[in-house]
Amino acid sequence: MKVSAGERLMNYVILSLFALFALFPIITILVTALRPQIGVVGGALHWENFVTAWELGNFATALTNSLLVALLVVSLALVLSILAGYAFGTMRFRGSTVLFYLFLLGLMVPAEAIVIPLFFDLRNLGLTDTIWAIALPQVAQSVAFGTFWMRAQFRALPRNLIEAAAIDGTSGLAALWRIVVPPSLPSIATVSVLMFMWTWNEFLIPLIMSPGGQWRTAPLGLAIFKGQYTSDHALLAAAGVIIAAPIIVVFLLLQRYFISGMLEGASKE
Template sequence: MRVSAGEKALNYVVLTLFSLFALFPVITIVVTALGPQLGVAESGPHWGNIVDAWNQGSFGPALLRSLLVALLVVPVALVLSILAGYAFGTMRFRGSTFLFYVFLFGMMVPAEAIIIPLFYDMRALGLTDTIWAIALPQIAQSIAFGTFWMRAQFRAMPPNLVEAAAIDGTSGLTTLWRIMVPPAIPSIATVTVLMFMWTWNEFLIPLVMSPGATWRTAPLGLSVFKGQYTADGALIAAAGLIVAAPIVAVFLLMQRYFISGMLEGAAKE
């Protein structure tokens, strides 16, 4: 179907308006972060606000803890999601449908509903105030969505790929990593970015599972910093940029694969 010049122009106008609407909060935070602090009358961008927020909020250790949690959660959840998605997407075995619904149930139960009994379980195991108490619940949450996502990806692939590999005597794991995974790289990159974003932004689990603040992550550090400098919007916005910077960096590095994976997922649905 041929699209007229007027329709193209209208599409660009609508997309531009939606883009500005989405970018407006980000632009507002950046402008506020570079604005003058309370009691400062100098004009122009104040890049020193970011340095002041970094030093006064001691964000270095909090960012490191968040990075360590993400480096534990994302690879483990990603590998397990690929394995489970491959099993549910290409194999037929007794109880597969029920087990898949069990995975989906993990997406439906909010963390707020189970966080208190989970805390007592972790405390009984002596895991509170450790990285395991923060990482293990997030791994479970990420696997639920990751399995759902990867199952859809593997089910959309031609079944003759697996059949041909089986005829050639290729093992299941070799078929997965050498035949099924390479075409699924965009989808894997998409779920990787999403898992990293969810892990990095997680607030409730680190708050409850680390009562001694031993594993206070970046969002918790930002919350504490906001309580100390509630009146100074410039410092709070600068601290927000510091905490959000790693997510932006990961997205920019993987945006090509992320967008491709999202478009593929939309086409399959």
């Protein structure tokens, strides 16, 4: 169907308005972050606000903790999701449907409902105030969605690829990593970005599972910083930009695969 010039222009106008609507809060935070702090006079752009917020909030430790937790969660959850999605998407075995819906329960049970009992269980195991107490519950949450996502991806692949590999004597794991995973990289990148974003923004689990504060993550650091500098909007905005920057960087690096994976998912529906 041929699109007229007027329709194309209207599409650009509508998309531009939506883009401005989405970017307005971000631009507002950036502008606020560059304003003078309380008691500071003069100057156009105060880039030193980021340095001050970084030092006062001790964000080096918080960001390092968040990065370590996110890398652990994403790596474990991604491998488990690929393996489970491969099993549910390409194999037929007794109880597979029931077991798959059991996985989906992880999407339906909120963390708030289980975090307190889980804290006592992990405390009895001596895992509280460790990276495992923060990472393992988030791995479980991410695996539920990751399995659902990868199952849909693997089910959409041509069956003759796996059948040909089986005829050639290729084992199941070899077929997965050599034949099934390469064409699924856009979907894997998409779910990786989503897992990283969810893990980075998680607030409740690190708050409960690290009562001593040894594994204080970036959102916790920002909350404490906000409580100390409530009235200084410039510092608060600068701290918010610091915390959000890693997510933006990850998305920019993987945006091509992320968009490709989302489009593939839409085309399969």
